[in-house]
Amino acid sequence: MTYDEIAEMYGVTRGAVYLQLRDSKQTSKRPDHSKYIPWTVKAGHAQARPNAMLRLFSRREQGETLPEVKERMLDKWLAEIKEADVVVCYNREQVPNPASNTGGWYYSKRRPSDGTNLIRVDPDADSEPVIKTPNPQGSKSV
Known part of the structure; x- marks a missing residue:
């Protein structure tokens, strides 16, 4: 039940x-998602697409079988992140932007030090979101 x-x-x-x-x-x-979401996320930012996708990614990495539709959503998002050459960042004070219409989450241009990581935890991460980034609905944006 x-x-x-x-x-x-x-x-x-x-x-x-x-x-x-x-x-x-x-x-x-x-489940522990702290490997991919190491920040204390504000409640108002919890439903943002980057958070949802990182949770799905964490679930997949921990061996959970995801519903087919969620697998497709995650694969599409990962392809968008790779194509845009960005990493996911979080700053509780970040204003709304293309990554999150509630703020907090944003995409930052990948640096050599990011390697293949999806996220950047560095407190010196760019505070401004990159201009070309996947938008919350998944299509290419601004």
Whole structure:
């Protein structure tokens, strides 16, 4: 039975089901995405496309089988990142930009020191987003 089914049965939220099961030690360990999302992300930035894609990438890297549609979304995004030659950066104070209409996330031109990494954690990362970058909807942009 899924969390959603249990929530509907008892008239509570999915989160309430999770918390109850967690507190009674009946849940599996939560996935750790800190390798690809090492920042403390503001709640208002959590639904941004770069965050969602990094979580999907982390899930894939940890061996989880993703639904086919999510695999396609992730593969498309990874191709866009590679073609644009950018890395994902995060700064809680970053204003809305092509990577995230809520701010926080932005794409920065890849540096030699980035290697093949998807992200740059360096606090001296560019504070301004690059001009040509994949937009939140996935098509080429500005």
